[in-house]
Amino acid sequence: MRMSNLLSQTLREAPSDAEIPSHQLLVRAGYIRQLAAGIFTAMPLAKRSLTKIEDIMREEMDAIGGQEMTMPVVHPAEIWKATGRWEKVGPEMGRFQDRNGRDMVLAMTHEEAVVAIIKDEIQSYRQLPMLIYHIQTKWRDDPRPRGGLIRVREFTMKDSYSLDRDWAGLDLQYANHYQAYFRIFGRCKLPVIAVESDVGMMGGNMAHEYMYLTPVGEDTLLLCDECGYSANRQIAKFQKKSASTEKAKKLKKVATPAAKTIADLIEFLKIPEYQTAKVVFMMAVIQDGNVEKEKLIFAIVRGDMDLNETKLMNAVGAKQLRPAEESEIISVGAVPGYASPIGLKGILVVVDDLIPDSPNLVAGANEDGYHLMNVNYGRDFIADVVTDITAARDGDACPNCSAAMKAVRGIEVGNIFKLGPWYSEAVGATYQDADGEEKPVVMGSYGIGSGRLLASVVEEYNDEYGLLLPISVSPYEVHLVELAGGKKESKEIKETAEKLYQDLKKAGIEVLFDDRDESPGVKFNDADLIGIPLRLTVGHRVLKEGGIETKLRSESEKNIIPLDQAVDNTKETIRRLYDQVEKSLKTVEFES
RNA sequence: CGGGGUGUAGCGCAGUUGGUAGCGCGCCGCGUUUGGGACGCGGAGGUCGACGGUUCAAGUCCGUCCACCCCGACCA
Incomplete structure (x- = not known):
């Protein structure tokens, strides 16, 4: 290619709205141009790099038995209604109507398109296992795109889908992807670690995220240098120790005027933070039989800890979670700032598993200006659910070996997911097994965004003069x-x-x-x-x-x-x- | 959606008490120059984010809206 004819102009200065190095450099070097928030044009240089990345993904997918295809970006709403995601997914999904007024979807992922195909095409166990993949545009109307190519609304993703007779088959394909993904990132010279991640609403029993560690990342991870434990903060476990072994004392009401926060309270009562109980009010959408209900949740963690909303969602099986309005809190008889579950009925109480081991806590009295001292779990109140709902933090003890863990930032450059039979069951994508029975296809899904991968490589390889691309990714x-x-x-x-x-x-x-x-x-x-x-x-x-x-x-x-x-x-x-x-x-x- | 910020030429920016828009880079032409972002001369390029208001007069003052960026919420 002659530069005299290349559609690409270098800039001496980066646009003022680019903040992170990869964004600034990719724009300055003429690789990308922005069209709207989270929507970019890949100029000829970027296109060549992306093609190289995608070819690496092709080779590694083919090496584990994948077959490439292309599934549509525009879907009829019916296939999304069939899996329930038409209703479940919010404004993140792009929707429009065609000229006949038919509801259509801009694909944000392709599980629906996969099951729509295999429902008709997979009939026998003899066709399984199978691995299909494509490299295709996705649209996710993210509320906040950021960081150039790091988080965008329109992007290209390699997504593969494994199809198996049973969980054992899925385990094998999952393990294959686990290795293949390390090869893909390795061939792009991007250092990554795999961490356990939340399986969320998709069911299944396992998911891993591939994280490139960088301060510009948007996920927080907990890592243990001693034993290698690593997990996304959303699900990271840690060892909790009871701060006190004293005997339960008698419940006592104390006046605490204008002490609405934990900080006010410990200052006023001269007690340590760990001797308080913090109530966080959340409204959760919970499936109850065939109806969805919104319920108020009292989530209680020790005053020195933070609630982990993902853990809470998993604890109660919530589909959605949002902070409760003050009026919603008052409507159940609680007093914001002075609330506790003591004496209240008809609410869903979830307490962190450390609370039963923490005697003589200070909690609200449900009366303006008053708190209760020496509150003890079991004696003074009980919960509907007792489980781990607190967020791990830097320095917390590793769940395996007790060493202090580090909290670091990372970018999720890929994920692998054991979906199981969930989607297949929803649409009746079954095959006939050797024993003559119709069984749902067991699925896994696996994704890598090519643009985010390129941006991450640039983030890793640059200096004051510009990019320093590995040859495998260079245009x-x-x-x-x-x-x-x-x-x-x-x-x-x-x-x-x-x-x-x-x-x-x-x-x-x-x-x-x-x-x-x-x-x-x-x-x-x-x-x-x-x-x-x-x-x-x-x-x-x-x-x-x-x-x-x-x-x-x-x-x-x-x-x-x-x-x-x-x-x-x-x-x-x-x-x-x-x-x-x-x-x-x-x-x-x-x-x- | 909450908080903060920015919108003036392709990019970076200036624009005073309101008086009809400028600088650097880039771009076009001519000439000189040629191993780490050269120089001279000439030139093109702007509904000043949009709409409304105040005023004899608005880039500037007021109002509404929009876009983009950052933090948070959110993120199959």
């Missing part, structure tokens, strides 16, 4: 710079560079040729910004010595090689760069 393998200038040798330089460009192409090398009439400074700076790993320079300085200059983007050292060896030498360097990627791959076994 071109070689950046050829011609410095013809106005010298008397310029004709010779131009011709030499042109011939080298043609020879490199003939040798099957992907070349970006800077044939523009620009000053050396401009060309070198643009080359650094675009970040192709290998740069070749044809200029009078080195041509005098019968050679051309080579330089790796990642190193400052420059070498001169004879012109007649330029193609072979370049091939060799490229091969070495690919080898380095291959050698850095580690096999990661899946341990269940």
